Amino acid sequence: MEAKPTPKVLTGREGEPFDLDVCANWTQNYRDRNPGDIVSHFFGREIIEKILAQQGCLGIRVYHAYDKPINGWQRAMVTISNFILKVIGNIEGERHIIVAGAVHDGSDMINTKPAAPVGEPMARTEMATVMTASTSTATADIVAQEALPCPGSPGCPKNVLSTSQRSLS
Structure with missing residues (x-):
């Protein structure tokens, strides 16, 4: 993966279609480190479209939360367990978010043939932009990776979702 220069401001073009094989390896790495933990979350199209439809909205930020x-x-x-994992266990790596579409039965849209959902006259190709997700396999489906992790990149907010402060001036 080639390092890209970090932009000074958000443009709405952050993120990219990403190689499915790399995504599969990264999600396996997460599952190996967090056995039995939740591995994904689904957000419906309506709420994503409502968020994106807000005036000035350039994209979606996903937070990790408990x-x-x-x-x-x-x-x-x-703190001690993280120290043991990193220093003694030599386990390193950054957490990433992988984004994939999903269809009516909950299946992820990865390397699938476009098909109309049950009871829906519109084919999936009419609902999604046709792109290539993997350099090795042509597909109508897209997987993506996070674009700018926070903290550590420009545009990281300082608000009640991102800091330990409860009230910000």
């Missing part, structure tokens, strides 16, 4: 807080002791244990 529904329950940890206390100081648990935070110390997480």
Whole structure:
């Protein structure tokens, strides 16, 4: 993967169709490090379109989140376990988000032939831009990777979703 220069501002062109084989390897790496954990989330087209339809919206940011807080002791244990994994276990790597479309039965749109969903007259090719997701296999489906991880890139917000502060001036 070739390093791209990091832009100073968001343009709406961040992210890219990405090689399916690399995506498969990266998601396997995640599953190996987090056995039994949730591996994906689905958001419906309607809510994504509502978010994108907001005036000035250039894209979607996905946050990692947990529904329950940890206390100081648990935070110390997480720090120690991360140290053990990285220094002693020599386990390194960045977490990535892989984005793929999904159809009516929940199947991911990866290397599939375009087909009309059950009970729907519109073929999937009419709903999606036809592109190539993998350099090795031509397909009508797209998988993508995260474009600009935060923190560490321009455009990273400082708000209640991204900092430990509850109120920001």
